[in-house]
Amino acid sequence: xxxxxxxxxxxxxxxxxxxxxxxxxxxxxxxxxxxxxxxxxxxxxxxxxxxxxxxxxxxxxxxxxxxxxxxxxxxxxxxxxxxxxxxxxxxxxxxxxxxxxxxxxxxxxxxxxxxxxxxxxxxxxxxxxxxxxxxxxxxxxxxxxxxxxxxxxxxxxxxxxxxx
Numbered sequence: 001x002x003x004x005x006x007x008x009x010x011x012x013x014x015x016x017x018x019x020x021x022x023x024x025x026x027x028x029x030x031x032x033x034x035x036x037x038x039x040x041x042x043x044x045x046x047x048x049x050x051x052x053x054x055x056x057x058x059x060x061x062x063x064x065x066x067x068x069x070x071x072x073x074x075x076x077x078x079x080x081x082x083x084x085x086x087x088x089x090x091x092x093x094x095x096x097x098x099x100x101x102x103x104x105x106x107x108x109x110x111x112x113x114x115x116x117x118x119x120x121x122x123x124x125x126x127x128x129x130x131x132x133x134x135x136x137x138x139x140x141x142x143x144x145x146x147x148x149x150x151x152x153x154x155x156x157x158x159x160x161x162x163x164x
Contacts, residue, residue: 008092011036014048015088016079021123028084030125032116033057033059034132035091047087050074056085061148087131090116 070076091097
């Protein structure tokens with residue numbers, strides 16, 4: 001079985017190759033997915049793996065962004081980068097996601113959310129698009145929205161969120 005950290009490092013390396021910032025461009029739209037897929041024995045079906053044969057998320061985005069003109073994944077990834085699009089995942093690996101869902105720990109979910117918010121702030125995208133209802137729920141479930149029991153957490157969250 002593949003080491004979670006090595007998968008995470010491999011995903012990061014593949015992803016950063018296509019970061020628009022690497023080409024001196026700003027990120028126009030930051031797409032945020034839930035997690036990379038679990039590696040299979042035959043291939044690494046990751047969004048940024050140009051050798052993956054699966055028509056997954058990249059294919060659907062190519063249909064929307066480029067009217068289906070992009071049939072080769074490598075060409076799509078290059079144009080995606082060139083046009084200022086970038087995709088990241090909330091969780092580093094599918095295993096990290098599964099572990100958080102099993103624990104149902106507010107503290108762990110908050111840590112992951114803070115990591116995501118820090119990444120968004122560092123990347124300074126023009127827009128952010130959450131892909132998938134579950135991804136949005138995972139983030140929203142960590143936000144300490146105001147209530148009588150969460151007033152202090154809510155205040156601290158808002159303060160930290162707007163801090164320069």
